[in-house]
Structure formats: C-alpha cells, structure tokens
Amino acid sequence: MATGRSTQNNPNPAAGNRRSRGRGIPDATVARLPLYLRALTALSERSVPTVSSEELATAAGVNSAKLRKDFSYLGSYGTRGVGYDVEYLVYQISRELGLTQDWPVVIVGIGNLGHALANYGGFASRGFRVAALLDADAALTGQLVAGLPVRHTDEMEEIVRSERVSIGVITTPPVAAQQVCDRLVAAGVTSILNFAPTVLNVPDGVDVRKVDLSIELQILAFHEQRKAGDDLDDADAEVPAAQPAAVVSEGTELEEAAG
Amino acid sequence: MATGRSTQNNPNPAAGNRRSRGRGIPDATVARLPLYLRALTALSERSVPTVSSEELATAAGVNSAKLRKDFSYLGSYGTRGVGYDVEYLVYQISRELGLTQDWPVVIVGIGNLGHALANYGGFASRGFRVAALLDADAALTGQLVAGLPVRHTDEMEEIVRSERVSIGVITTPPVAAQQVCDRLVAAGVTSILNFAPTVLNVPDGVDVRKVDLSIELQILAFHEQRKAGDDLDDADAEVPAAQPAAVVSEGTELEEAAG
DNA sequence: CCATCTTTGTGCACGCGTTCACAAAGACAT
DNA sequence: ATGTCTTTGTGAACGCGTGCACAAAGATGG
Numbered sequence: 001m002a003t004g005r006s007t008q009n010n011p012n013p014a015a016g017n018r019r020s021r022g023r024g025i026p027d028a029t030v031a032r033l034p035l036y037l038r039a040l041t042a043l044s045e046r047s048v049p050t051v052s053s054e055e056l057a058t059a060a061g062v063n064s065a066k067l068r069k070d071f072s073y074l075g076s077y078g079t080r081g082v083g084y085d086v087e088y089l090v091y092q093i094s095r096e097l098g099l100t101q102d103w104p105v106v107i108v109g110i111g112n113l114g115h116a117l118a119n120y121g122g123f124a125s126r127g128f129r130v131a132a133l134l135d136a137d138a139a140l141t142g143q144l145v146a147g148l149p150v151r152h153t154d155e156m157e158e159i160v161r162s163e164r165v166s167i168g169v170i171t172t173p174p175v176a177a178q179q180v181c182d183r184l185v186a187a188g189v190t191s192i193l194n195f196a197p198t199v200l201n202v203p204d205g206v207d208v209r210k211v212d213l214s215i216e217l218q219i220l221a222f223h224e225q226r227k228a229g230d231d232l233d234d235a236d237a238e239v240p241a242a243q244p245a246a247v248v249s250e251g252t253e254l255e256e257a258a259g
Numbered sequence: 260m261a262t263g264r265s266t267q268n269n270p271n272p273a274a275g276n277r278r279s280r281g282r283g284i285p286d287a288t289v290a291r292l293p294l295y296l297r298a299l300t301a302l303s304e305r306s307v308p309t310v311s312s313e314e315l316a317t318a319a320g321v322n323s324a325k326l327r328k329d330f331s332y333l334g335s336y337g338t339r340g341v342g343y344d345v346e347y348l349v350y351q352i353s354r355e356l357g358l359t360q361d362w363p364v365v366i367v368g369i370g371n372l373g374h375a376l377a378n379y380g381g382f383a384s385r386g387f388r389v390a391a392l393l394d395a396d397a398a399l400t401g402q403l404v405a406g407l408p409v410r411h412t413d414e415m416e417e418i419v420r421s422e423r424v425s426i427g428v429i430t431t432p433p434v435a436a437q438q439v440c441d442r443l444v445a446a447g448v449t450s451i452l453n454f455a456p457t458v459l460n461v462p463d464g465v466d467v468r469k470v471d472l473s474i475e476l477q478i479l480a481f482h483e484q485r486k487a488g489d490d491l492d493d494a495d496a497e498v499p500a501a502q503p504a505a506v507v508s509e510g511t512e513l514e515e516a517a518g
Numbered sequence: 519c520c521a522t523c524t525t526t527g528t529g530c531a532c533g534c535g536t537t538c539a540c541a542a543a544g545a546c547a548t
Numbered sequence: 549a550t551g552t553c554t555t556t557g558t559g560a561a562c563g564c565g566t567g568c569a570c571a572a573a574g575a576t577g578g
Contacts, residue, residue: 068527069528076527078525081524081525082525
C-alpha cells in the first residue's frame with residue numbers, strides 16, 4: 001500500500017536518517033544547533049565577546065556536556081580556559097545549517113495559519129525568503145498578505161521552477177495536503193514542512209517535517225492526567241462508564257481554502 | 260543562573276521524563292498515541308470494524324513492530340489472526356491520553372498565530388475547550404475571535420482559577436513569554452505549550468512543550484544543503500568569503516501585542 | 519618560565535528506543 | 549475436532565543519545 005518511504009513519522013529524530021552520517025553530525029545535534037544559534041545571536045546583540053559552555057548551555061536550556069559534545073562534531077571552535085568566541089560560533093553554526101545562503105520558500109494554503117507564517121519574522125531573518133504565497137481559492141488571488149500578493153495554486157509549478165524553490169510549507173486542510181505535496185515534489189521541492197494533520201507520502205530523497213498542534217496538546221493532556229491521577233493514586237483504574245463518546249470528527253482541521 | 264529545572268529542551272522526547280515510569284508508558288510511545296488515534300478515527304468514520312497492525316502502521320506512518328510494541332504497553336487489546344477492534348482501540352487510547360475528559364485551555368497572545376489556534380478545529384474536537392483568549396493589548400479587548408471575546412491579560416489569574424485551567428498556550432512575542440508563563444504557573448497552570456522562540460523557566464512539576472517554526476525550517480535547510488552538497492561532493496568545504504553577514508536580528512518574532 | 523586555575527574536548531558506561539524474528543494464540547475451513 | 553493460516557505479543561540484540569568524570573590545553577599571574 002505505501003509507496004514511497006516517508007521520513008516524517010518519528011516525532012523529532014529528524015528526517016533523513018540514512019544520510020545523516022554524511023560527514024557525521026548526529027540528527028539530535030542538528031536539531032539543537034538552531035537553539036544554540038538563537039542564544040548566541042542574543043549574546044551577539046549584547047556585544048558579548050565570549051561565552052563558556054556552561055553559560056551558553058543554560059541560555060539554550062541544555063546540559064553543558066551535551067553542548068560541548070555537539071560542538072565537537074563541528075570542530076574545535078573553543079578555547080580552553082576561556083570559552084567560545086560568540087561571533088565566530090554564530091558564523092560556523094549558520095554555515096553548518098546552510099543559513100548563509102538564501103532559501104526561497106513557498107507557503108501553500110493562506111488561511112489563518114498561512115497568514116501567521118507569512119507574517120512570522122523568523123522567516124525573513126534567518127536566510128529564508130517567502131518566494132510566494134499560494135492558495136486554491138481564487139477569491140484570495142491578488143490579496144496582499146504581509147506585503148505579498150496571494151497567487152493561485154495554478155502557478156505553483158512555474159513559481160517553484162523559476163524561483164528554484166526547494167522548501168515548501170503546507171498549511172492547507174488535511175484533504176488537500178497530499179495533492180499539494182505531490183505537486184510540490186513533482187515541481188522540484190525536496191523539503192516539506194507540513195502543518196496539516198496528515199501523513200504525507202513522499203518519494204525517497206524528500207524530507208518531511210511535521211508540526212502538529214493537536215498532537216502536542218494531547219501529549220500535554222497525557223502528562224496532566226497523570227499528575228492528577230497521582231494525587232488520588234489509581235483513581236482512573238475504573239473507567240467512568242460510557243463508551244467512546246467524546247472523540248469527534250477531525251475533517252475541518254486547518255484553515256479553510258486551498259488544494 | 261537557571262532556577263527551576265525546565266523540561267522543554269529535548270526536541271521531542273516529551274517533557275516529564277522523571278515520572279514517565281508511572282505505570283510505565285515510554286515517552287516515545289505517548290508521543291505516537293495521537294498519531295494512532297487520528298488514523299483510527301479516520302477508520303472509524305469509514306465504519307471499518309477491525310484493522311491489522313500492518314494496515315494501521317502504514318496509515319499512521321510507522322513501523323508495524325513499533326506499533327505493536329506501543330500497544331503492548333497499553334495492554335493486550337488485539338486478537339491474533341484478526342487484528343484490533345477499531346472502536347475499542349479508539350476508546351482505550353483516548354482514555355489513556357486523558358481525552359475523555361474536558362481540558363479547558365487559555366491562549367495568551369492573540370496575534371496571527373493566536374488567531375489561527377483559536378480557529379483550529381483540532382482544539383474543539385479532541386476534548387480541548389478554549390476557556391479564554393487573552394491579550395495585553397486593550398484595543399483587542401472585547402473583539403470576537405472564533406466566536407469568543409478577547410479578554411485582557413489582567414483577568415488571567417481569575418479565569419485560570421475559576422475555570423480550573425491547567426493548560427496554557429503562549430503565542431506572545433518572545434519578550435513577554437517568560438512573564439506570561441510565570442503568571443500562568445502562579446495561577447495554577449501546570450502544562451504549557453510554548454510557541455514563542457524562548458527558553459521558558461518553570462518550576463518542577465510543570466511541563467513545557469515547545470513548538471518552534473523557525474527551528475523546523477532550519478533543520479530542513481541543513482538537510483537540503485547536504486543534498487545539494489552531495490551532488491558536487493565537498494563543494495562547501497571552502498567557505499565563500501565573507502564573515503557572519505546574513506544572520507539578522509530575531510526580536511520581533513511572533514505576533515505583535517501581549518504581555 | 520613556572521605554577522595555578524579555568525574550561526574545553528572526549529572516553530566510557532548506561533539507558534532508552536527501535537527493529538528483527540519467532541513462538542503463542544486464536545480464527546476459520548474442512 | 550483437527551490442521552492450517554494469519555496476526556499478535558515479546559525476547560533479545562543493536563544503535564543512538566546522554567551524562568559523568570577526567571585528562572589535555574591554554575590563559576593568567578607572579
């Protein structure tokens with residue numbers, strides 16, 4: 001049944017496991033580099049020249065040994081007895097993450113979330129550039145969002161090719177997501193950030209990362225329930241009474257139009 | 260420097276590691292339960308009575324052995340030679356995740372993203388109920404968003420207490436996030452879903468999960484860069500020329516008002 | 519130039535998570 | 549009732565990620 005081998009499932013072990021040993025940076029480390037970069041950027045703005053692994057670790061919310069090991073994969077950029085040069089490290093991490101180059105991105109599905117992403121400052125800053133906003137709803141075409149005109153999804157292929165877009169962001173309703181994904185991939189996109197609550201099927205060589213709001217909430221609910229259950233110990237051992245009950249649809253998840 | 264021990268760092272190993280061996284469901288499994296639940300709900304809507312681990316696994320985008328092991332932590336709910344009863348499994352997972360009860364949630368920071376979340380269908384369905392929308396901008400107070408009036412953050416404490424809110428969602432700008440977090444926790448919130456690109460400091464017993472859009476993009480960029488680099492092999496070994504250059508601010512990330 | 523002190527870089531061990539592979543369990547046909 | 553066939557549940561091995569703890573490296577002061 002399944003065609004291509006998707007890489008999105010695993011919550012975070014980062015997609016693209018097989019080639020992760022390219023020059024050898026572990027996926028877990030790659031996932032933390034943006035964290036370090038953010039902390040370092042803040043230090044840079046405060047004109048702090050150097051920082052110790054201990055300081056940087058607490059600023060990034062990680063263990064200092066972990067941080068040092070992470071950096072060791074990039075090379076030996078620290079000075080013993082002193083710490084790390086902030087500017088130098090910012091540059092090295094940026095380069096490692098590929099942020100010193102320009103990444104054109106398309107956002108497909110301009111509902112509330114697409115809107116939010118288009119206005120998201122973090123995009124424009126870190127080397128990412130919104131090449132186009134796309135939506136299947138012709139009524140939106142031409143409308144300005146975050147200073148950019150919304151364009152119809154008919155133009156998707158042309159835009160991806162001419163702008164050399166390799167990263168696509170999907171914020172459509174779940175039913176449209178797979179189709180949009182297929183078209184993006186066919187047009188040349190090889191990395192996808194998926195906000196639609198659907199499992200995307202992609203061919204080998206295409207990375208998918210998933211951001212799922214309701215999953216995060218459900219995980220919180222689990223821990224929350226356990227906290228409450230711990231107080232009265234096994235109070236939940238006996239099920240209330242009813243059957244499935246609650247648990248409703250899902251269909252009309254993200255936004256309204258697109259596809 | 261760091262006060263409380265935060266649990267948000269690890270990209271996904273799910274917060275609350277220490278008490279994860281309550282009755283023994285691994286964090287990695289908990290993080291996948293919502294995935295299974297979604298796939299099962301879809302089957303349920305199509306009135307499919309039973310499903311094999313193989314079918315369900317591909318629908319959820321995971322390995323079938325992993326799925327079976329995950330379910331084994333919940334108990335033996337399958338029938339050998341047949342598979343799993345869809346309705347029964349939906350109920351068991353819902354119960355395990357605590358979705359058979361009502362979870363009032365507050366969203367703090369009603370910018371674009373707060374808007375998107377307020378309108379997000381996935382909230383209302385799966386046992387979550389938006390108890391209030393809060394924003395520090397008095398100009399927004401009273402405005403209807405997704406049918407609910409925006410209320411001023413001054414009311415935060417009262418609402419959290421009277422509505423017994425235990426889960427808070429933070430969609431404020433990064434500078435306001437920690438302060439909002441502190442107030443939420445002081446008022447009684449014990450689980451936080453943080454969309455602001457900041458490390459939140461929380462006391463023990465409070466779970467934080469982080470959703471960071473720019474981090475996900477940066478991880479994609481890393482893999483994308485490597486794909487490109489693989490083609491011409493070590494073409495990036497020699498750095499272009501310039502120094503830091505690119506890498507800009509960060510400050511005005513999420514949304515505008517709040518705090 | 520030497521001693522001391524700080525901080526990095528890493529060898530090692532441990533634990534969690536994943537996957538394989540198979541025995542046990544049960545459905546179903548005869 | 550018995551045999552066959554499907555599918556679960558899990559024992560065991562493996563690999564990745566984490567954290568400890570320490571030796572090496574270098575700065576700094578006398």
